[in-house]
Amino acid sequence: MKTKKFWIVVSFSTVVIIFAWLASTLFGGYNPISLRQLNRLFASLGFWFFFLQFALSSRLKLIEAGFGLNRMIHYHRLLGRVALIFLLLHPLFLFIHEGVLSRGSLFRFAGLTALLGLMLTAFVASFHKKLKLSYELWLNIHKVNYILFPVALIHVFGNALPGSLLYYLWVILTLLFAIFLVAKAAREVNVRKNPYKVVKVQQESKDIWSLYFQGKQFAYKPGQFMYLRLLREGKLSSSHPFTISSSPTWEMLTVTPKELGDFTATIKDTKVGDLALIEAPYGVFSFLNHDCERLVFIAGGIGITPFMSMLRYIYDNKIEKQVTIIWGNKDEEALCFQEELDNMTSEMGNIIVVYVMSAQESWRGEKGRISAKVIEKYVPDPASCHFFICGPPALSLAVMKILREKRVPAGRMHHELFEF
Numbered sequence: 491m492k493t494k495k496f497w498i499v500v501s502f503s504t505v506v507i508i509f510a511w512l513a514s515t516l517f518g519g520y521n522p523i524s525l526r527q528l529n530r531l532f533a534s535l536g537f538w539f540f541f542l543q544f545a546l547s548s549r550l551k552l553i554e555a556g557f558g559l560n561r562m563i564h565y566h567r568l569l570g571r572v573a574l575i576f577l578l579l580h581p582l583f584l585f586i587h588e589g590v591l592s593r594g595s596l597f598r599f600a601g602l603t604a605l606l607g608l609m610l611t612a613f614v615a616s617f618h619k620k621l622k623l624s625y626e627l628w629l630n631i632h633k634v635n636y637i638l639f640p641v642a643l644i645h646v647f648g649n650a651l652p653g654s655l656l657y658y659l660w661v662i663l664t665l666l667f668a669i670f671l672v673a674k675a676a677r678e679v680n681v682r683k684n685p686y687k688v689v690k691v692q693q694e695s696k697d698i699w700s701l702y703f704q705g706k707q708f709a710y711k712p713g714q715f716m717y718l719r720l721l722r723e724g725k726l727s728s729s730h731p732f733t734i735s736s737s738p739t740w741e742m743l744t745v746t747p748k749e750l751g752d753f754t755a756t757i758k759d760t761k762v763g764d765l766a767l768i769e770a771p772y773g774v775f776s777f778l779n780h781d782c783e784r785l786v787f788i789a790g791g792i793g794i795t796p797f798m799s800m801l802r803y804i805y806d807n808k809i810e811k812q813v814t815i816i817w818g819n820k821d822e823e824a825l826c827f828q829e830e831l832d833n834m835t836s837e838m839g840n841i842i843v844v845y846v847m848s849a850q851e852s853w854r855g856e857k858g859r860i861s862a863k864v865i866e867k868y869v870p871d872p873a874s875c876h877f878f879i880c881g882p883p884a885l886s887l888a889v890m891k892i893l894r895e896k897r898v899p900a901g902r903m904h905h906e907l908f909e910f
């Protein structure tokens with residue numbers, strides 16, 4: 491449904507751009523089906539999709555709340571490619587039309603600079619894993635787009651027909667871009683003005699730690715996530731997304747990172763009294779967003795964190811929904827929160843936890859991967875349930891495939907990925 495809404499908005503806005511281009515072409519007395527004017531259409535569409543990149547990655551609550559940040563980043567990636575295709579067609583058509591890209595001018599130079607820069611940032615975004623660039627480095631390279639857009643604006647205004655509909659549209663986009671920048675800066679000032687204090691650092695397993703924070707309280711739904719920066723020994727870390735593992739019923743806020751790379755490996759060095767900058771809440775992965783009585787939570791490894799938040803909320807509010815948690819791990823050593831989960835299940839008859847171990851022969855319960863057989867055994871009526879899935883992409887894909895085969899409607903399958 492959300493996907494449909496998004497494509498309706500994109501299609502409608504594309505039609506508006508095409509209409510504005512047509513009106514502006516006729517306003518200038520040009521033939522719209524000439525090579526030169528078609529070339530302008532590609533440029534206009536490319537510029538529009540380039541602008542949408544900022545809206546989609548802005549983390550503005552107004553936009554994010556409807557779709558969730560994961561989905562917005564997905565669209566950001568998709569439409570970024572569309573923008574690049576249109577923007578590459580633009581000089582190609584110009585070349586066909588003019589023979590050589592001869593007449594140099596400031597406007598043309600600005601356009602070329604923006605295009606080359608965009609190609610570079612798109613290349614880095616697509617291949618940063620293969621290039622083995624750190625997440626922070628490629629993200630910083632990607633941020634060059636905030637400079638490339640104003641450079642592209644010089645080109646756009648240098649070529650737009652003053653007084654035409656398209657010209658006014660570009661003025662509006664310029665204003666909106668300025669608003670995004672101001673909103674981003676205001677958010678940063680606000681986050682820095684309200685730092686949180688680390689009040690507890692708790693080891694949950696050999697490589698999983700929970701951080702407890704105290705600070706300004708905010709409303710969030712169980713299952714949502716936040717961006718975290720830690721200020722330790724006067725050094726501010728990069729910003730990383732983590733699910734809020736506490737429940738909104740708690741006074742303290744917690745996250746539970748597992749050691750994975752540069753940043754998460756340092757979580758254990760965090761000290762009580764260290765400060766944290768927190769940007770939250772984000773995401774739409776919460777059972778509270780759906781009207782459902784039977785809940786099935788399927789987690790892989792550290793993917794348990796959003797479910798801990800939801801379970802803690804269900805437990806604290808004594809909610810009587812039927813909840814089945816199927817949690818895949820390598821072995822018992824990888825588990826965290828087991829005691830708390832076992833207490834919840836023994837106190838509340840409506841919660842069942844099924845542990846599935848993939849690499850522990852001695853395990854008495856379910857062994858192997860989370861399979862159709864395991865799901866069938868513990869969820870005999872899948873079509874009447876809402877499934878929430880969080881874990882490595884391979885697990886999410888495999889479970890979604892099983893559920894589709896069991897004819898679970900798409901609207902009852904919700905998943906969260908721990909990477910964008």
Ligand SMILES: Cc1cc2nc3c(=O)[nH]c(=O)nc-3n(C[C@H](O)[C@H](O)[C@H](O)COP(=O)(O)OP(=O)(O)OC[C@H]3O[C@@H](n4cnc5c(N)ncnc54)[C@H](O)[C@@H]3O)c2cc1C
Nearest residue numbers: 625729730731732733746747748751752753754795908909
């Ligand atoms: C919505 C969401 C919720 C998450 N919740 C949890 C959680 O509860 N517990 C947990 O252990 N992990 C969680 N993660 C994953 C966590 O953000 C990464 O493990 C962490 O950022 C890795 O950083 P690193 O420097 O230690 O590792 P790196 O080796 O630098 O990164 C490993 C991978 O993590 C991702 N990543 C790294 N930095 C960022 C960043 N700044 N923004 C987005 N992705 C990044 C990239 O895919 C990267 O390839 C969540 C991720 C997302 C998107």
